[in-house]
Amino acid sequence: GAVVSQHPSRVICKSGTSVKIECRSLDFQATTMFWYRQFPKQSLMLMATSNEGSKATYEQGVEKDKFLINHASLTLSTLTVTSAHPEDSSFYICSARAPSGTLGNQPQHFGDGTRLSIL
Amino acid sequence: GENVEQHPSTLSVQEGDSAVIKCTYSDSASNYFPWYKQELGKRPQLIIDIRSNVGEKKDQRIAVTLNKTAKHFSLHITETQPEDSAVYFCAASNFNKFYFGSGTKLNVKP
Numbered sequence: 001g002a003v004v005s006q007h008p009s010r011v012i013c014k015s016g017t018s019v020k021i022e023c024r025s026l027d028f029q030a031t032t033m034f035w036y037r038q039f040p041k042q043s044l045m046l047m048a049t050s051n052e053g054s055k056a057t058y059e060q061g062v063e064k065d066k067f068l069i070n071h072a073s074l075t076l077s078t079l080t081v082t083s084a085h086p087e088d089s090s091f092y093i094c095s096a097r098a099p100s101g102t103l104g105n106q107p108q109h110f111g112d113g114t115r116l117s118i119l
Numbered sequence: 120g121e122n123v124e125q126h127p128s129t130l131s132v133q134e135g136d137s138a139v140i141k142c143t144y145s146d147s148a149s150n151y152f153p154w155y156k157q158e159l160g161k162r163p164q165l166i167i168d169i170r171s172n173v174g175e176k177k178d179q180r181i182a183v184t185l186n187k188t189a190k191h192f193s194l195h196i197t198e199t200q201p202e203d204s205a206v207y208f209c210a211a212s213n214f215n216k217f218y219f220g221s222g223t224k225l226n227v228k229p
Contacts, residue, residue, distance in 0.1 A: 095217075108153070
């Protein structure tokens with residue numbers, strides 16, 4: 001159980017292109033999804049928290065107009081990198097978490113990540 | 120906000136030895152502490168977690184301890200094997216966000 005699917009796994013595109021990344025929870029409903037960016041040999045940097053049916057909450061320093069997040073259903077969140085430039089090249093990874101309930105806080109389950117390369 | 124510090128950044132052990140990774144956190148409201156293992160180019164995978172109402176949890180060769188008073192928690196891997204080599208991340212959560220440590224690269228030498 002707790003499978004998170006992320007697509008595409010790799011994107012190579014020209015500067016100025018907008019890129020959409022999808023994150024799906026396959027066997028559970030995720031009221032909250034998270035989007036991270038990971039640089040080589042570094043930790044996971046939280047970009048934003050995506051809540052189903054409401055606006056995403058962005059971390060300080062993350063441009064919300066640059067990184068558009070949509071969480072239209074309990075199983076799907078998308079991240080669109082608008083007008084991507086070489087400095088946006090990175091490994092983007094999403095995670096999904098089932099609702100906290102009587103069991104308390106629930107773990108995050110990660111997608112496989114998307115390696116984005118902007119030429 | 121929460122600040123999670125993780126040490127050491129790299130750890131090299133001989134196969135069969137034990138490995139210990141330590142994390143500290145700053146927010147006393149954090150109540151959930153998962154540990155993730157990430158192999159190169161792959162997704163982080165949950166290996167063990169502990170909640171604030173428990174002081175220790177063990178799963179085969181892996182154990183985690185939590186000291187709420189001191190605000191630190193540790194990952195213990197016994198009888199290490201080469202396949203344990205990876206980057207390990209600790210995290211702290213308070214029902215909202217997860218805050219990750221900087222990671223520990225574990226190298227188990229055969």
